[in-house]
Amino acid sequence: MPTLLLSDIHGNLAALEAVLEHARRHEFERVLFLGDAVGYYPDGDAVIDRLRALGAEGVMGNHDAWMLTQDVLEGEGYVFEILRWQSEHLSEENRAWLAALPWTREGEGWMAVHGSPCDPFLYVDDLDLARAAFGCTAARWIFHGHTHLAGAFTALDGPKGPWVRYKPFTEPENLLKVGPKARAMVNPGSVGQPRDGVPLAGYAVWDEEAGTVRAYRVAYEIEAVARRVEEVGFPPALHQRLKKGR
Template sequence: MRLLLLSDIHANLHALEAVLEDAGRHAYDQVVHLGDAVGYGPRPHEVLDHLRALDATCILGNHDELMLQILNGTRAADGIVTQALAWQATQLQPSDAALIGSWRDGIEDAEVGARYRHGTPTSLHEYTDSLGAAREAFAAWHGRVAFVGHTHLPGVYATLNAPVGEWVKHQSLSDGGSYMVPPSARVILNPGSVGQPRDGNPHASYATFDSARGLFQVFRVPYDIEATQAEIRAAGLPDVLAARLSLGK
């Protein structure tokens, strides 16, 4: 099985379309989105339309969860994050809300032998963003392969056997690159963010995974950042959401 792995699109249509065009160079069997299709950006409906057309396997992210709360009136627009979501809610169609509402908080894929979840293998909201956090995740979860998003940082946390027992290492893939999953390792793999990278590289990030070979590959793709920034400003969203895209932060 070959997966196309997307995460944290954050309503950035131009980034998503650039990624999908680039991904056309690779053969894949299934698209998996690891959460946060909405939030921050200017084109939520169009992004959801693409995921629907791709028949993507989608899991719930924290911004997707907040969107559902905005839509059902249990969360107020009390900050930049929820302000953007409240505006996005006015752009959605009923079918979009139903799509987000159908997403689960984590999926076990028996065919691939992997877990999909937004934050860590055991949490929607927590971050796999340090060796300590990875150790905690590996201690609480005993699977072999997990795919997460949430940090907007592409890379790998892996457990390896050592004389003193299992230990954890990290490999950043901010510039793209490949990681072959060792036969004896357990791994947490992050494809980075399509729509709002935070590693200092403003190019959109995505990944592929070949389950037969254990090969994880991250790709970075330039896109029309200025067009997305113009749409954010035209929508009246906070300017920081536009400015940060140029910085990759």
């Protein structure tokens, strides 16, 4: 069953719409959302509308959780100021959808989590952390986000533990082929705020039967995001960083 992988949208509606338009050229039967629909950019409510319309299955991200807890009222700094604003502009239906997301979601041979299988809030951004993450689940395929870095860790059992390698997804189209004895931990990249130096939205399509992930980077109208950020009074640095992919 080909599966569309989306993560870290963060209220960036322009990026999500560009990704969905690009994804229409590929066949997929399911949408798996890896957390953080809200935060940073203004259109969290509209983003959740799109995810619900797609019938997306999802997991909770840290920004999603912060919005729904006392943290959003007590947290200091612009991140929590933005979440408070978004919370006030979120429909009750979308709040209920967000609140119903689990920390992890699992199927036969796969697992989805925002951060690490060891801890949903833990970043997996180096080989040692990836090696530990593979040890926290028996799933062959692990899908995660959180780092905003598009790429995949692959693991193959060796005589003294797993050999772990990393492949970044920085080209317009990237293919990962996973052999029958290997495992993979895949980050499709951030739709709404990439941080790998590539100022393009990221997403991927997983084909379990073929043992492949095809990851894509997509241009979108960053100036449209800039106008929305200015309109609602969010910090200008939020859209300026999009131009650098940082």
